[in-house]
Amino acid sequence: MVQESISPRERRHQRTQQAILTAAREIIHSEGVAGLSMRAIAERIDYSPAGLYEYFGGKDEIIVAVCDEAFEQLAQALRNTDPALPPVEYLRECGVNYVRFAIDNTDAFLLMFTQAPLLSLDHYPPAATLESLLRQSPAFMVLHDAVERCVDAGLFATQPGRGVFEIAIACWQMVHGMAMLAVTIMRQHQPSLDSYRASLNLLALGMIKR
Amino acid sequence: MVQESISPRERRHQRTQQAILTAAREIIHSEGVAGLSMRAIAERIDYSPAGLYEYFGGKDEIIVAVCDEAFEQLAQALRNTDPALPPVEYLRECGVNYVRFAIDNTDAFLLMFTQAPLLSLDHYPPAATLESLLRQSPAFMVLHDAVERCVDAGLFATQPGRGVFEIAIACWQMVHGMAMLAVTIMRQHQPSLDSYRASLNLLALGMIKR
């Protein structure tokens, strides 16, 4: 039997942990990543800087934790895509939602893909294969399953060595490039979501069986 | 007449400036971006930390200068694409070279697109339009001209509101996503360049007039 109920102590511990994370998120949103400091977090939740180390191993761990939350939010944003859409349109709208998430959550997105990669090499355990790594990512799996629907419906062509997984990676690369450029170089010059949609249509067109 | 010859003093100045930049580049390559410090640069070229401020306004300016150099190298890497290739293949190989540059110069590429964007908002003057901004980027213009060749040859279809410029952006987004993921999440699991080629073929296929 698993002891499901947690002690009040653990509950307080988790609550304080969450308070730290939300404080970090707020600071990043208002001051930018550079403005995030242990002292700023501590002050915001009425703690001493040293007290934070009771809940996180250090600043890096806090950043990684914020990223983990953001990755889950991204996956949720992708899952919000209307499942009633035809397979290809569904896949395309997943991509649009990916870009939309990046634009609406610039701070979080930049953190996920510019700060975490520099830290994660030490924090995340190295996976054996790329496939085993990506299968643990809920966000990627939404794209993967969307591609699978297209293949199962006989719309997308597969080849030996280029199955659902490889096609899903190609889709991810495309939408990730869109999102990444949108939050960096094009930050001040956002194209319409329809222009992203048009580009994704082109990629889908190249994949469709003919 | 322009005074072309520069004084020995200015020559020394420029040489020291270059020494600072190469020192910074080497430190980033061996220690990572986090290991880059004014003191480390100064020590490597036998200077006092304060002496560096005679040549650069601060650490941010040094980083931006390193990025500017790297952007020029990227443009050069794209220009190395064999011009004898047919238009579409030429465009595709430009993309492959973009990804190859990212993989071969991971430190520089990460610096360009993860550090600089956070600083450049203060350093670079905001451009009026996206087009005027990108036209100043030699690297992007290589892609742009490659797309133009495809359009002029009657291979790529254009539409009102989706001309050479818009298509070039789509290509850039694709290759940028490939490169970005290659140097972050897939850093330890590099797919072959041929798999990138195959994905780029799909995008090109969607653009080809039919």
Add this chain to the structure above:
DNA sequence: GTCAAAATCCGAACATCGTTCAGTCTAGTG
């Protein structure tokens, strides 16, 4: 209820960082 152990939390300190400033030395100009 008692009491040792564990969990919190803090103040002070340490090392490091980017940056500034007053001053010294040197090269170039009149």
Add this chain to the structure above:
DNA sequence: CACTAGACTGAACGATGTTCGGATTTTGAC
């Protein structure tokens, strides 16, 4: 030669992430 502008340093300032010893509180076992 005198003078000025540039080059360079040492010491310092404020801010940062982190550690450590100790004080305080909470918990669980007897």
